[in-house]
Amino acid sequence: MGIPYSYSFRNLWTRRLTTVLTASGMALVVFVFAATLMLAEGLQKTLVDTGSYDNVVVIRKSANSEVQSGVERAQTSIIESQPEVAMGDDGRLLLAKELVVLINLPKRESNKPSNVVIRGISAASLMLRPQVRLTEGRMPRPGSAEVITGRNIARRFQGGGMGETVRFGMRDWTVVGIFDAGNTGFSSEIWGDVDQLMQAFRRPVYSSVIFKMRDSSEFEQFKNRTEGNPRLTVEAKREKIYYQEQSEMMAKFLRILGITLTIIFSLGAVIGAMITMYAAVAQRVTEIGTLRALGFQKGSILSAFVLESLFLGLLGGTAGLFFASFLQLITISTMNWQTFAELAFSFSLTIDIAWKSLAFSLVMGFAGGFLPALRAARMNIVDALRAV
């Protein structure tokens, strides 16, 4: 027969202070564990959602990003004439020649400048990115000094709000609209007419060509042909892969940091749990002896103590996860090292992360409680009863 579950519960309640201390140690670890996973997830989500699988980005060979790239006008025309490019309902090609540069803009709160991506767009740019929606105002008129700003820029940067002006390239650019691109990198960009921007920045070349494929399976064929074409010095990537690569270094950094921290922290918490459980066993030697004398088996004692430790872990895990869930309200805005551009992303809690965190807390509880429980189970009845 097993020992009732309430025994394990009530043991924790009896030694409240120790229970709270141990559980809060574990809660902090689970908090950090969940937070790092949520951060990496948020970053990844932001950049993965930015790209679309059916779109192709063409940039200059061995340029790592659109900012470093330059594609001559003549080359863009060759790409434009490829048969793989899809056509829109109005009979025009779903292809945009864009300019991507960085400008230095001061932030609203701190007045510290940061690099912001400014993208010169063509007529098809908006159609290529269905996730981008204009929430306020209107699109910039071609041929005018007007821009629209992403949600994160409008909120965080000086001059980014509706009706305000941003100055660069010897001109003042009026913000005539604000767009929301959800949790994607586009929300941290400024868009304007490509020809006006090329003129303002004195850049006679485009940065990239983006187009939708008429048939997604033709990508390899397109890639091989354009990259083998001696008139072109470009490389083609699926948009989704392109943005994934942009976040690779940062995501890897966050992941390594997160895993290292979690391992180190959990060692500390497991040790804490172990100390608590060893003490719990040592204090109850007589009690354990009595239980054994009453006829409870070694296995029952073992499971009762392991259960107690698991409860402890679960308690910590739940508390940690509860506090971590509030992190979703925070948006982190930082520079992506690979692109040198500002990128805003938030913590993102998924069911998967919640399960992982709880499972992790149970593992910690088990790791901390197993050895002490084993010691309790192995006690000799006579010796245990004799101990004072």
Next chain:
Amino acid sequence: MFILKLLIRNAFRHKLRSVLTVVGVAIAILAFGLLRTLVEVWYSGAEHSSASRLVTRNAISLIFPLPIAYKDRIRQVPGVKSISYGNWFGGIYIDEKNFFANYAVEPQTYLDLYPEIVLSPDQTAAFIRDRKACIVGRKLAEKYGWKIGDAITLRGTIFPGQWEFILRGIYKGAQKSTEERVLLFHWDYLNETLKKTVPRRADQAGFYMIGITNPDLAAEVAVAVDKTFKNSLAETMTETERAFHLGFIAMTEAIVIAIQIVSYVVIVIIMVVAANTMAMTARERIAEYATFKTLGFGAWHIGSIVFGESIVIAMTGGILGVLLTFPGAHWVETELSQYFPSFSVSPVTVYFELFAACLIGIVAAVFPTWRGVTISIAEGLRRIG
């Protein structure tokens, strides 16, 4: 001496528990030390850069160059002593994993402006004489096993093509903090090649470095330089080298702050663990404390024994943690060289670690010490177990 012996004996009476706590503290201190070093590395570029040199770049952003003609106009600004210029080259050596900074610079003026780059006279001469020459820092040369005369090929990401350089010199840093993982080559080599391949990008410098006659004039000179080019096609932004570096760091501030918070969280976690240990110890020894009191020992005497025990445990863990920090940092340096060019533990970090360990001991001891001090004899003797 006797009291210390007693403290240590006491601390390790419950061997398993004490060892576990010591290990826990050591791990926490190790983590704290590594995180602090990480933050320090983040700021190191700025800390060691000069406040008496100015950097001029395009006001729009770093990716836009400035005409090379600005060189002579900047030189005419009062207060400017010397000027050099260069480009961030962004070349990749074999694979993107092998990241290191590489610049195209005007060699003579650059070396004059940066006395912390120590290069022997014959190597300096060899570097300046050969247009395809490059020099690298000592650590970089060690990492890739380069020797003088070797050919090094970089793949350009900003300036397309394969670029071949001949290694003519290996420099040392004048101070320990000088970055020794940089490759420098002739700006002329870059420019002459661009003239042939992409003429519209030739004759442009990414940034100008300005040496000034008097460090106090930095602000005025910066304003004067920017004023010279106001309302031109390429407006400039001039700031001290330190401000320039700090601007970069400010952009990634969110991450630095997160790391700092986490480094304190780890200390709090272990404080909780250590406090737990000490609370248990005190609970078990209540009867002993009462006995001591019966024998005539004062309340504070007993308090200090409990307190001392906590400090002994925390400091043992702390010292162990500090000792582990050095191999830990070395591991990070080798495994993550892609992110951190150097990852060395500073003396300040070691002091901080010891201070944190001490703090853990103090905080953990507060409750048990108070118990030891205030316990009345009758109450203490009455309790069993």
